[in-house]
Amino acid sequence: MKSYRKELWFEVPNRRGLINITPQVDKCLRESGIKEGLVLVNAMHITASVFINDDESGLHHDYDIWLEKLAPHEPVSQYRHNVGEDNADAHMKRQIMGREVVVAITDGRLDFGTWEQIFYGEFDGRRRKRVLVKIIGE
Numbered sequence: 615m616k617s618y619r620k621e622l623w624f625e626v627p628n629r630r631g632l633i634n635i636t637p638q639v640d641k642c643l644r645e646s647g648i649k650e651g652l653v654l655v656n657a658m659h660i661t662a663s664v665f666i667n668d669d670e671s672g673l674h675h676d677y678d679i680w681l682e683k684l685a686p687h688e689p690v691s692q693y694r695h696n697v698g699e700d701n702a703d704a705h706m707k708r709q710i711m712g713r714e715v716v717v718a719i720t721d722g723r724l725d726f727g728t729w730e731q732i733f734y735g736e737f738d739g740r741r742r743k744r745v746l747v748k749i750i751g752e
């Protein structure tokens with residue numbers, strides 16, 4: 615069995631943002647040389663997510679509105695976590711959107727369903743943060 619590990623770094627200039635990281639994960643897969651197996655992609659921070667959905671800007675706007683309704687950033691004082699911090703909402707948004715995804719690898723390619731793409735979801739940006747890509751297989 616082969617094994618491959620890589621960290622991808624992102625710095626979102628705003629507090630929140632979504633990045634389609636499918637091309638970077640695809641590049642990792644090609645570097646790994648693995649043709650059959652699994653790829654795990656996970657955020658290495660507790661205020662960011664990795665998830666799979668559609669690369670459609672209207673949907674991304676809707677996610678932002680929906681997450682702000684569920685866990686509004688302001689007022690910061692509404693959260694007990696925010697003693698010396700202001701990112702309690704980001705922890706909650708990450709919990710909803712998830713930590714990681716696993717994608718099957720078949721014939722050397724990411725075996726997606728229709729329209730599926732991998733996203734990095736940032737909820738407390740303006741600093742460098744990591745995503746882990748781990749690939750196992752043959």
Ligand code: ZN
Pocket residue numbers: 695699701702705
């Ligand atoms: Zn925090």
